[in-house]
Amino acid sequence: MKEGPDIARIGTLFGDPARANMLTALMGGQALTATELAQAAGVTVQTASSHLSKLEEGGILAQRKQGRHRYFTLADAAAGALLENIMGFAASRGHLRHRPGPKDPALRKARVCYDHLAGDYGVRMLDSFVARGAIESDGENLAMTAEGRAELDTLGIDVAALTSSRRPLCKSCLDWSERRSHLAGTLGKALLAHFLEKGWARRSGESRAVLFTPEGERKFLALFPTG
Amino acid sequence: MKEGPDIARIGTLFGDPARANMLTALMGGQALTATELAQAAGVTVQTASSHLSKLEEGGILAQRKQGRHRYFTLADAAAGALLENIMGFAASRGHLRHRPGPKDPALRKARVCYDHLAGDYGVRMLDSFVARGAIESDGENLAMTAEGRAELDTLGIDVAALTSSRRPLCKSCLDWSERRSHLAGTLGKALLAHFLEKGWARRSGESRAVLFTPEGERKFLALFPTG
DNA sequence: TTCATACTTCGATCGTAACCGAAGCATCTT
DNA sequence: AAGATGCTTCGGTTACGATCGAAGTATGAA
Numbered sequence: 001m002k003e004g005p006d007i008a009r010i011g012t013l014f015g016d017p018a019r020a021n022m023l024t025a026l027m028g029g030q031a032l033t034a035t036e037l038a039q040a041a042g043v044t045v046q047t048a049s050s051h052l053s054k055l056e057e058g059g060i061l062a063q064r065k066q067g068r069h070r071y072f073t074l075a076d077a078a079a080g081a082l083l084e085n086i087m088g089f090a091a092s093r094g095h096l097r098h099r100p101g102p103k104d105p106a107l108r109k110a111r112v113c114y115d116h117l118a119g120d121y122g123v124r125m126l127d128s129f130v131a132r133g134a135i136e137s138d139g140e141n142l143a144m145t146a147e148g149r150a151e152l153d154t155l156g157i158d159v160a161a162l163t164s165s166r167r168p169l170c171k172s173c174l175d176w177s178e179r180r181s182h183l184a185g186t187l188g189k190a191l192l193a194h195f196l197e198k199g200w201a202r203r204s205g206e207s208r209a210v211l212f213t214p215e216g217e218r219k220f221l222a223l224f225p226t227g
Numbered sequence: 228m229k230e231g232p233d234i235a236r237i238g239t240l241f242g243d244p245a246r247a248n249m250l251t252a253l254m255g256g257q258a259l260t261a262t263e264l265a266q267a268a269g270v271t272v273q274t275a276s277s278h279l280s281k282l283e284e285g286g287i288l289a290q291r292k293q294g295r296h297r298y299f300t301l302a303d304a305a306a307g308a309l310l311e312n313i314m315g316f317a318a319s320r321g322h323l324r325h326r327p328g329p330k331d332p333a334l335r336k337a338r339v340c341y342d343h344l345a346g347d348y349g350v351r352m353l354d355s356f357v358a359r360g361a362i363e364s365d366g367e368n369l370a371m372t373a374e375g376r377a378e379l380d381t382l383g384i385d386v387a388a389l390t391s392s393r394r395p396l397c398k399s400c401l402d403w404s405e406r407r408s409h410l411a412g413t414l415g416k417a418l419l420a421h422f423l424e425k426g427w428a429r430r431s432g433e434s435r436a437v438l439f440t441p442e443g444e445r446k447f448l449a450l451f452p453t454g
Numbered sequence: 455t456t457c458a459t460a461c462t463t464c465g466a467t468c469g470t471a472a473c474c475g476a477a478g479c480a481t482c483t484t
Numbered sequence: 485a486a487g488a489t490g491c492t493t494c495g496g497t498t499a500c501g502a503t504c505g506a507a508g509t510a511t512g513a514a
Contacts, residue, residue, distance in 0.1 A: 004251055004323070005318040009242075016235060023234065024231055034462095035459095046463085079316075138370075271475090272491065278472090
């Protein structure tokens with residue numbers, strides 16, 4: 001009868017393949033219905049329902065009723081961060097389910113990781129920020145510099161508003177296709193939102209891929225040159 | 228047949244109570260033998276052996292043969308960090324196994340969390356650093372200031388050497404007894420080592436408790452005054 | 455009202471993995 | 485060499501939980 005946080009309970013919740021599939025699907029950041037999640041997990045809706053109630057009770061998922069649909073999302077940023085952490089750890093140990101990274105080249109290039117940009121483009125963005133001194137990196141820990149704040153300001157991103165949250169502004173997130181870090185945190189989220197809003201890119205309907213327009217791609221690459 | 232990191236595998240490894248007990252025991256930072264871990268988990272050595280080989284194969288534990296003993300430790304800082312993350316998440320959702328925090332008052336006051344100081348004293352130390360501007364906090368993200376570096380220098384802690392590692396210098400870690408953050412990262416590790424080396428405190432042989440001497444306690448409290 | 459859709463609950467089956475006793479291997483002691 | 489200690493492997497039992505069919509509830513459409 002030990003004391004302490006119930007690690008095993010959390011582990012069990014992440015430890016079932018069907019639940020893991022659902023959570024991975026929700027890393028796209030979009031709310032999904034029970035039926036969609038059942039399909040993503042490859043199980044019947046009855047089974048999915050059981051899994052979803054467990055995940056909700058465990059505080060990993062939140063649900064929102066809307067008509068006869070039930071939309072599920074990750075409960076909060078902490079749940080997303082934990083999920084990212086586990087994915088990164090699994091990838092770092094070579095625990096991949098099939099191949100070292102997504103087969104779909106679009107996914108490999110740019111995709112959503114919970115609420116920010118991952119893949120080749122995500123890695124490039126962070127690298128570029130660090131190279132020009134906009135972000136300082138102590139290994140994994142990231143901090144925004146004054147130059148960085150000024151630069152983002154000209155882009156029209158209100159850094160001050162982003163720091164008010166309890167969630168960190170900059171956070172590194174290990175990319176499982178690139179095996180390098182990309183930018184998470186409220187800034188990562190804001191930047192992705194910015195790209196989508198400006199019409200540089202749009203979310204693929206089905207997958208987690210982020211599809212850049214030729215114009216958007218040109219601007220993105222100009223904004224984030226490689227070292 | 229989905230692509231991506233195998234979350235479920237990691238989850239399963241953390242998801243068994245016996246394994247979770249072993250990992251919790253290893254959060255003390257000390258290497259433990261298979262027999263000791265079996266006792267900590269409340270299972271026979273046969274069962275423990277099976278669990279340990281799974282954890283090792285999963286990249287969470289590392290073992291070192293020494294004579295007829297086999298010493299197990301957490302594989303690396305990443306494994307420790309993930310464990311801390313899960314513990315913090317579980318605590319934040321109220322998933323505690325018995326009571327809200329350790330029963331043992333010594334554990335509640337000061338204990339080892341993988342390799343740094345947790346509990347009341349750990350929280351106090353971080354709070355004090357932040358209050359005096361030695362560490363800046365963007366929510367959860369921590370960064371050392373120039374003043375902080377100077378102060379640690381006078382304490383005899385070589386901050387430059389600590390930043391060379393790929394592991395972050397400062398990292399916040401959610402305390403499951405205090406439900407507030409304490410200081411992890413290479414600095415957290417170095418500070419605990421400093422206290423032990425100076426004879427201000429010593430590790431309890433059995434538990435994860437850190438026992439301060441009256442003299443050490445006086446110095447610690449003077450060094451880290453409350454707001 | 456009647457039908458359709460979205461989801462949950464119930465009940466039963468089945469597979470997997472945790473568990474331990476017994477036996478086996480390795481290392482140290484005497 | 486003989487015995488003791490630390491750990492692993494094997495085999496068989498057992499329990500838990502993932503799964504799905506069937507039936508039940510809620511919301512919306514006709």
